Amino acid sequence: MTDQPIATAALVQQEAASLAVSLAPVYQDLHANPELSFAEHRTAALVADRITGLGYGVATGIGGTGVVGVLENGEGPTVLLRADMDGLPVLEETGLDYASVARGVDPEGNDVPVMHACGHDVHVTCLLGAAELLAARRDTWSGTLVVLFQPAEEAGGGAQAMVDDDLYARVPKPDIVFGQHVGPLPAGVVGTHAGPSFAATDAYRVTFHGRGGHGSRPQSTIDPIVMAASAVVRLQSIVSREVAGTDTAVLTVGTMHAGTKNNIIPDTAQIGVNIRSYEPHVRDRVVGSMERIIRAEAAASGAEREPAIEHTEAFPVLVNDPAATGAVTAVFADAFGANRVVDPGLVTGSEDVGMLATAADAPIVYWILGGADPQAFAAAYASGRMEQDLPGNHSSKFAPLIHPTLDTGIAALSLAALSRLSGTAATA
Amino acid sequence: MTDQPIATAALVQQEAASLAVSLAPVYQDLHANPELSFAEHRTAALVADRITGLGYGVATGIGGTGVVGVLENGEGPTVLLRADMDGLPVLEETGLDYASVARGVDPEGNDVPVMHACGHDVHVTCLLGAAELLAARRDTWSGTLVVLFQPAEEAGGGAQAMVDDDLYARVPKPDIVFGQHVGPLPAGVVGTHAGPSFAATDAYRVTFHGRGGHGSRPQSTIDPIVMAASAVVRLQSIVSREVAGTDTAVLTVGTMHAGTKNNIIPDTAQIGVNIRSYEPHVRDRVVGSMERIIRAEAAASGAEREPAIEHTEAFPVLVNDPAATGAVTAVFADAFGANRVVDPGLVTGSEDVGMLATAADAPIVYWILGGADPQAFAAAYASGRMEQDLPGNHSSKFAPLIHPTLDTGIAALSLAALSRLSGTAATA
């Protein structure tokens, strides 16, 4: 290691901290104005406006609401930094000054509350910060920088939509993709893990068909609520009985909707199922067993019509490139100190960012950015109730600490980009 | 029996048949324009307009949207005929020309489809017919006729709301109350039963409190969907294990709602429970066991907060006065022939019409008006699949035959009223 990169790392962190302060109001504004998947119009306009002002060439409307900025800065590799922009249909209960009261329309046409319950507002803000930092310091590197703001990560269609919308015919194809996700590590800490890191997701919408009628005469009906409830209960036995203790799978029923009035047995009931896995044989068994159980529980109720099972979402496993991950981990350890860089192991969450790398045949490194209040984290850890006491992603109380989360996130993106780009500058 | 009433009965039926024809378009219009409980504005305006035109003194807005017409016609008893006006949040699937495509807003503020899935449009039309018939033939009777159009029978609050809104300070207190409900008997047939006839209803809104989070990390949440589904399944054991086979109780979970997205475990899940019973000791045990099971299933999930159990509806048992029922049954048998008058036994449905009688300290006779296509009825009966094959009340395919249902219903109301009123006329 020469002195120069060390100096760079310290300087980058200093500038990142400064940007974190200036961008905090932007973060709070984004947080207060979340938008659902593919409806990130205000967010997209905001980021397009800002990165245009920074001198990036900007393409908008890619894959719906996607925005990409390109900064060509001489010879060298192309580095893509990615943030996702969408919020979730969650009613915010953080009590923050800048809490969201926004509403949106979900895919079924319902009016729902919206919240940045997964921290994509942090991702956007950090990428705006890194875009500004790297543009300001373009004298220290050479190559092409692509900053990509993706729609609809939550539903899993955003990255694919951008790729399908000729992304890499419209912006340079990257040599490497970097990104980050805020999560339940202490703010100031980053987590890197080589190899399979984020789970594959498969989501299903299941409609059980019963036969409605008066609530007082169930014998003349086929009750779809008892049918669906029995299926939800029975689905628990897949993970408990059909997946080896040493394998990993999660099956969650996240929605259940049936009926309009307590004295009417409805015709149908609908559930939304989400499955996480890392290995094809585990995925196949869980999906197959889900289908088997759903059909059998409908049969147990005497359903006259098979339940409809629609495959609504599919994310692949995200595999961090081992070599590139090792390199980034070393950069982070040098910059932040080894005690601020951890290996979080497998994450059961899913991410579609890998599609942006796969479509470019490029490696990816995607890390966890700590967002938790270190004291709350330490207290939860000490109590042995980490998962009960610390509101996690998708919780209505999820509230990342602004500092040093933004500071670290801006620095991490900048340092990762520079690790690829500044070498060229150095040799230039 | 003298000749005169027989002649009257034949004449009444003939006039009722004629009115059934002239009112069929009114029925179809009502069917195509159903309104939810306490929102029967169009219906109330329509009936107020028509009975005003018939010469009734009309009071509107009683208990919200209730309408009452009074025809004072000399000395004699006061007879109250009642119809209920509200539709249900059901998406009509009858395929009728005059099927409803109406929408409404339910008590939770959701936009929902609306259908006359319980035949209150038949009740309103028949009462309009009887009001017209009895007004036209006021020379044959003496006394006071009250025709009452009630809101919100489905939710159980309409009769009480009218009583609480000083009903009997505004219109004469009846000496007897008559009414009818269209149901799964062949059209042309009426069903009378003395004593306890319609079940008591108790309805509950139950909110299970879990703790939300990311669908991939259930260990950091308390899953309210598994909690609620387990409760729904476990509630089945009340009727199967805690009610004697020879006692009667029905417990239906008619609604179940939780979650907005398959990868978010929500904070809460809500179910709507409806309980029917005829005897206090059975009701008390079922309600007690429901509360016990709901609390225990929340405890099984490790809920940190007790589920909320709100008592949203309560109907008493409807008890037909034995003497008055015997008299009406005899009138019907004389008029329609004994083979068109049956005893349907206990009905597990509920009715709040009894409150109108109780508040007046008057007896009540409330009968079933057949609405089923006799051939479909006979086929379903012969196949032993009556309850599976004949779409019943509250079904999205509930479609009473217009004739002779209206004919019989208009005649039945008129004959019952005349049985009390014409005696006085005869003696006058």
Added chain:
Amino acid sequence: MTDQPIATAALVQQEAASLAVSLAPVYQDLHANPELSFAEHRTAALVADRITGLGYGVATGIGGTGVVGVLENGEGPTVLLRADMDGLPVLEETGLDYASVARGVDPEGNDVPVMHACGHDVHVTCLLGAAELLAARRDTWSGTLVVLFQPAEEAGGGAQAMVDDDLYARVPKPDIVFGQHVGPLPAGVVGTHAGPSFAATDAYRVTFHGRGGHGSRPQSTIDPIVMAASAVVRLQSIVSREVAGTDTAVLTVGTMHAGTKNNIIPDTAQIGVNIRSYEPHVRDRVVGSMERIIRAEAAASGAEREPAIEHTEAFPVLVNDPAATGAVTAVFADAFGANRVVDPGLVTGSEDVGMLATAADAPIVYWILGGADPQAFAAAYASGRMEQDLPGNHSSKFAPLIHPTLDTGIAALSLAALSRLSGTAATA
């Protein structure tokens, strides 16, 4: 009514009371030595010995362990009085001095405790008493008296086994059959009900086939315990959802057995199902739904082999002859007083005694004999917890009061018999 029968009734009751005292030790001996179905060897020997001593012609070993005594006493009708002899595999917990500590071998070959938990010891003792009373007073009647001690009522095969073993080729065919069952009425009271009275029973042995393996590797097994438990839970929805509230059916899973060790997942699980009903359409639906649910729950587990469903027991509905029941009820009311004769309504228990009448094409009257401590009964009734507080038939704490239960039971059998036989004597 003439004086004579009144005198007779009073005398009969006086003698019955005397016999109840002398037979109390026999009752206690029977209670302390219960035997399982078709294994009533000691009981059969005891009754054969006693009725031989009374002058009856005795046939033994009919249908296994059945014993019949015949007393021919001139011209006149043949009256059959019946008692059943078998105990149950229940561990007695009454704390009585004469409590059973007996053991037996059940049909599966297991060593089990045995108890007279259904009061067949009362039935045997009362019939011994009536046999003695009627033999002693043979001067007051004319005809043929048959006293029949049946094996295996509990399993439902005893009456059929006797009929199949040429019962009516070996003893005179009766003109009427009388019998009684001790139950939860106050001692001293009898209950008669005309028409369908005791439910039909169908029993099933269900074997679920999974695939065993190590408890730590469920993924390599098909867990039959989760399969069977899910089926037991799901079966509750038959009565709760598929039987009208106003119809009667009971489905009980009375046994569940699987596995030998907590760390071995077994290959199979077995449950015993018992179904009660009064009407064929209800029975057929419940049985059909049971089979459907059992197959579906096996399918939900991915079972590679269909569950085996064996129909192990079938009792028909017991229908008391209306005319004969009316006559017996009048006799009892005259003798005991009207307040000691009640109508218990439908009983969900089953009885195979009806087969003895059906095979002879004779009417039957079968009544309930009160056995409960009147004070305990009254307290339970007053508390509204009758069914919780009063240990019923098949309970390990079932303990009929010796007096006046035996007194009333001996008198009732004798009076019923005399009501048919003494008329002939009177005219002789």
Added chain:
Amino acid sequence: MTDQPIATAALVQQEAASLAVSLAPVYQDLHANPELSFAEHRTAALVADRITGLGYGVATGIGGTGVVGVLENGEGPTVLLRADMDGLPVLEETGLDYASVARGVDPEGNDVPVMHACGHDVHVTCLLGAAELLAARRDTWSGTLVVLFQPAEEAGGGAQAMVDDDLYARVPKPDIVFGQHVGPLPAGVVGTHAGPSFAATDAYRVTFHGRGGHGSRPQSTIDPIVMAASAVVRLQSIVSREVAGTDTAVLTVGTMHAGTKNNIIPDTAQIGVNIRSYEPHVRDRVVGSMERIIRAEAAASGAEREPAIEHTEAFPVLVNDPAATGAVTAVFADAFGANRVVDPGLVTGSEDVGMLATAADAPIVYWILGGADPQAFAAAYASGRMEQDLPGNHSSKFAPLIHPTLDTGIAALSLAALSRLSGTAATA
């Protein structure tokens, strides 16, 4: 590596193969005569007799039926080789010529079938072989060899019982403990894993208290079968909802027993629960949730008495000493070739052998000995149905291949022992 140990390894394998042939009849005899935990009298007598004949000093009856042989052979370390002796209550279905038809009495006093369904007969035979090989070649090593035959591994009490019975006051305390378990690897292969390797086990006997009664009157009972079945179903949600996908826990209900007759609702139901885990925080949560769910399901049924939860078994995690495991792995790879030595990862099975090491404060190395037909293994692997197609430990079809399983197992024990002992001889 010098030539000498290589020559030794080849020679040891040659002699082990020869012993595998001569001991095959002993293996088949043991397999045909399995004995339950703590009842291994015949087995213990057989091994005591054989090792006495080999010149070992023999102690019997340690911890019940435990047998230990000691061969003191000069200066040097003490090495303990261990085999467990007990069979399982499984009905053998292998179809082998030497299949077991043995019966035993389980801890509840039931007569049950017995089978060596976990391969302890392999363990005993291999240890007899190694004992013979090492005694015959005592010129090549120096030190003390302890061969220990343990009772009751299945129930988890055997190792503790031997330790508690002053094991190490009666035989030399070892410097290292070796042992092996036959399992689902191809015969000829061994599997070693450093660190935590076999799961902790906690087993519970749970008695649900209901209130019995007649099957036709459930309303007067508290049905313990519905209670227990509901608990079994609900327990599935612990692993599915409360354990992170990336953590490991298995909860199996291996036994369920209730009732004696389908028409009697029993007083109680009993289940046997087995829990596997590797980490204290996971274990604590699973155990806590199990207790919570069992209590809540009893409460849901309205139980008047808390269920009894007895902790019947507790095995700690088995942790293979990393350094010693590395050394043994190298010895195996040298002797068998690297392709016959694999790392099987975590095993969810449990083992109490670790207690023998812990009590001596010695390291342990415990490996998996392949027993599967390599062709069947390969076919199962290729089909992706390994766990479904290959009968595993505790299955009624578990049938290790005799050769080369015994050959490899005798060689592995001998080589591991010699790796510690022969060094001393070499230096002698």
